[in-house]
Structure formats: C-alpha cells, structure tokens
Amino acid sequence: MSSRLAHVHPFHVMAILARAQQLAAAGHDVIHMEVGEPDFPTPAPIVEAGRQALADGKTFYTPALGIPALREAIAAFYQQRYGVTVSPRRIAVTTGASGALLLTLSALLAAGDSVLLPDPTYPCNRHLVSLLDAEPLSVAVGPDTQYQLNAQHIAAHWQANTVAAMIASPANPTGTLISPTELAALYGAVKAQGRQLIVDEIYHGLTYGMDATTALACADDIWVINSFSKYFQMTGWRLGWLVIPEAYIDAVERVAQNVFLSAPTPAQYAALAAFTPQTIALLEERRQVFHQRRDVLLAAFSEIGFRFPTQPQGAFYAYADVSDLCDNSATLAANLLEHTHVALTPGKDFGQHGATQHLRLAYTCDEARIRQAAARIGEYLQRQR
Numbered sequence: 001m002s003s004r005l006a007h008v009h010p011f012h013v014m015a016i017l018a019r020a021q022q023l024a025a026a027g028h029d030v031i032h033m034e035v036g037e038p039d040f041p042t043p044a045p046i047v048e049a050g051r052q053a054l055a056d057g058k059t060f061y062t063p064a065l066g067i068p069a070l071r072e073a074i075a076a077f078y079q080q081r082y083g084v085t086v087s088p089r090r091i092a093v094t095t096g097a098s099g100a101l102l103l104t105l106s107a108l109l110a111a112g113d114s115v116l117l118p119d120p121t122y123p124c125n126r127h128l129v130s131l132l133d134a135e136p137l138s139v140a141v142g143p144d145t146q147y148q149l150n151a152q153h154i155a156a157h158w159q160a161n162t163v164a165a166m167i168a169s170p171a172n173p174t175g176t177l178i179s180p181t182e183l184a185a186l187y188g189a190v191k192a193q194g195r196q197l198i199v200d201e202i203y204h205g206l207t208y209g210m211d212a213t214t215a216l217a218c219a220d221d222i223w224v225i226n227s228f229s230k231y232f233q234m235t236g237w238r239l240g241w242l243v244i245p246e247a248y249i250d251a252v253e254r255v256a257q258n259v260f261l262s263a264p265t266p267a268q269y270a271a272l273a274a275f276t277p278q279t280i281a282l283l284e285e286r287r288q289v290f291h292q293r294r295d296v297l298l299a300a301f302s303e304i305g306f307r308f309p310t311q312p313q314g315a316f317y318a319y320a321d322v323s324d325l326c327d328n329s330a331t332l333a334a335n336l337l338e339h340t341h342v343a344l345t346p347g348k349d350f351g352q353h354g355a356t357q358h359l360r361l362a363y364t365c366d367e368a369r370i371r372q373a374a375a376r377i378g379e380y381l382q383r384q385r
C-alpha cells in the first residue's frame with residue numbers, strides 16, 4: 001500500500017452511518033442528520049432529460065471538458081444569475097466537485113508544495129492534497145471570521161512552498177459564507193504572494209435570506225468549483241464543474257483526458273435541463289424548505305443546550321458547540337445514536353481545531369423529524385443530569 005495513504009483518513013461519519021443502518025435494520029426509528037446530501041429526489045425534468053439521453057444512445061465518451069452545449073449553459077448561468085461573463089472555453093465539466101477539486105490540485109501542485117486550508121473544513125480537501133504528495137496546512141478558524149480564512153491568515157501562515165489557499169463558501173461543516181469584501185482582501189493577499197486562490201461554491205443556491213456572489217465577480221483568475229450535487233440535487237449523477245483561469249485551460253484539459261476521459265455522458269445531457277425556468281422554480285421552492293428547516297433546527301437545538309456561535313447562512317449544515325454538554329463530541333455522537341437513534345457527525349471529521357467540542361447537524365430531513373430529534377436528545381440529556 002502506498003505510504004501516502006497514511007494521510008488519507010476514512011470519514012468517521014461512515015462508522016456512524018453503518019451503526020445507524022444496523023439499528024434501523026433491527027427495527028429502530030433512526031433520524032438521519034449526519035448525511036451531507038439533499039433528501040429531495042432529482043427534479044423530474046432533469047430525470048426525464050437523462051432518460052431521453054439514454055434512449056437516444058448518448059452513452060459514448062464526450063470531449064474531456066464536457067459537451068459544448070452544457071459548457072455554454074453553465075456559462076450562460078453565470079451571466080443570468082450573477083451578471084458575470086465567463087467564456088464557455090473556461091468551463092470544465094467534471095465528475096462532481098470532487099473531480100473538479102482533483103483536477104485543480106493536480107494542475108497546480110508538485111510534490112513538496114503546500115496548500116492553506118481552514119480548520120474545520122471539508123476533509124477530502126486535505127486528503128487530496130496529501131494524495132498528490134503535497135502538504136495541507138490547516139489554519140484554525142472560528143466564529144470571529146465566520147470560520148473562513150482571511151487576509152491576515154494568509155500573511156501569518158503562508159510558507160515558501162505554499163502554492164494555493166482553498167476555501168468553500170458556503171462552507172461545510174459550518175454553513176457560513178465569506179463576504180465579498182473579505183473575499184477581495186483574501187484574493188489580494190494570495191495574489192501578493194503571486195499564487196492561486198481556489199473557491200468551492202458547491203453550496204451556492206442554498207443560501208437563506210440572501211444570495212451569494214460568485215468569486216468570479218471579484219477576479220477572473222480565481223479557480224471556482226461548483227457541482228450539480230447540492231442545489232440541483234443530483235448527487236448520484238456525479239456531475240460538477242470547474243471554472244479554469246485562462247492560463248490553465250490546457251493543463252486542466254490534459255489532466256482530465258488522462259484521469260477521467262470525460263464526465264458521465266447521460267448525466268451531462270440530463271443537466272441541460274437543470275437551468276430551465278421550470279427546474280429553477282422547483283429548486284427555489286426547495287430552497288425555501290431548507291430555509292425553514294434551518295430556522296426550526298436552530299430554535300429547537302438551542303433550547304436543549306446546543307450553542308450556535310454564528311448563524312449558518314447556507315448549505316444544509318449547522319455546526320453546534322456542545323462543550324457545555326460533554327467532554328468529547330465523538331462520544332456524545334455515539335451515545336446519541338445508541339440511546340436516541342439520532343445520527344449526527346462528530347467535529348473530528350472536519351479537522352482538529354475545536355473538533356471534540358462540535359457536532360455537525362445536517363437538516364436533510366423534514367421539520368417534524370428535526371423537532372423529534374431535538375426532543376429525543378433533550379430528554380436523553382435530562383436523564384443524564
């Protein structure tokens with residue numbers, strides 16, 4: 001086995017998920033708030049376009065960067081939604097944001113380089129950097145910066161071998177955004193080092209009471225990652241995209257040709273139906289549902305002693321400080337699963353900073369289930385006192 005796998009860790013939540021499935025198989029009513037995917041099915045127009053693509057024999061490889069019609073549709077989406085002009089040449093259609101992250105890091109990193117990341121963060125980012133024999137440099141972030149990296153972090157933590165800084169907005173596990181002003185300062189600090197900024201916008205569209213601005217409105221040489229998984233509710237179709245800075249199009253195309261050949265063909269044709277007014281109207285209704293769930297969750301869990309140091313504004317996660325309730329959030333998560341049958345994700349999946357004090361709650365189940373989860377946990381905590 002490759003020695004680099006020493007730095008590629010499994011998700012701890014998978015153990016929670018496996019135990020939750022065992023409990024469910026034994027007849028228990030498990031409430032799933034650990035899963036990082038929407039509970040809604042893919043919108044019908046997208047499914048229908050996928051079905052049609054299969055019927056039409058769209059089962060062959062496509063160009064490595066995707067079918068031209070989808071690259072154009074994504075570029076048009078930037079114009080419509082954000083008023084930002086992006087050439088379709090700069091769009092790479094990928095196997096989810098995961099594929100886009102791998103292409104980006106493969107195009108930028110050499111062995112021995114390093115990448116600045118916030119802690120907590122989406123854990124795969126660290127692991128992908130390690131897979132490329134580079135070093136993830138985690139910077140502890142907290143509610144004071146909305147759990148985001150800022151220009152001061154860049155100045156304080158940048159090393160001679162650092163080639164990029166990487167953030168997500170809205171972020172996983174915290175659901176927090178970086179403001180356009182902070183992003184401009186962050187970009188300025190990274191460019192002062194002459195290096196690259198990567199912004200993962202996978203949770204765009206899932207923001208509540210506000211719209212997010214794409215990082216491309218700040219500068220067109222930022223690497224922007226997005227996906228059909230979350231807002232478009234297509235996790236299993238494995239489709240996402242990357243907006244490539246002009247100077248790197250050939251580099252990314254070469255990596256894509258070698259690593260993936262192309263993204264899934266039926267999924268690419270299906271995604272052409274993702275931007276129609278009919279689909280967007282449905283997605284916007286579902287966004288309102290997530291908004292209400294977030295509010296219900298924050299109220300119900302605050303009442304039982306979970307603390308939310310900052311209001312999550314996007315994604316479908318809340319990152320709760322449970323240090324008033326336990327010494328170790330991983331033990332608490334395991335106990336809650338056993339005794340209340342509510343599955344939550346321990347902070348240690350997302351890094352080390354404050355990891356034992358936090359749990360991630362995903363509002364990927366309906367309001368009634370969220371209330372039920374809080375009630376069960378509240379009773380359990382009472383019994384422990």
Ligand SMILES: Cc1ncc(COP(=O)(O)O)c(C=O)c1O
Nearest residue numbers: 036096097098122168172227229
């Ligand atoms: C921040 C972030 N980036 C990327 C991904 C990967 O998503 P996908 O490959 O399904 O597009 C996820 C999945 O949860 C995520 O939370």
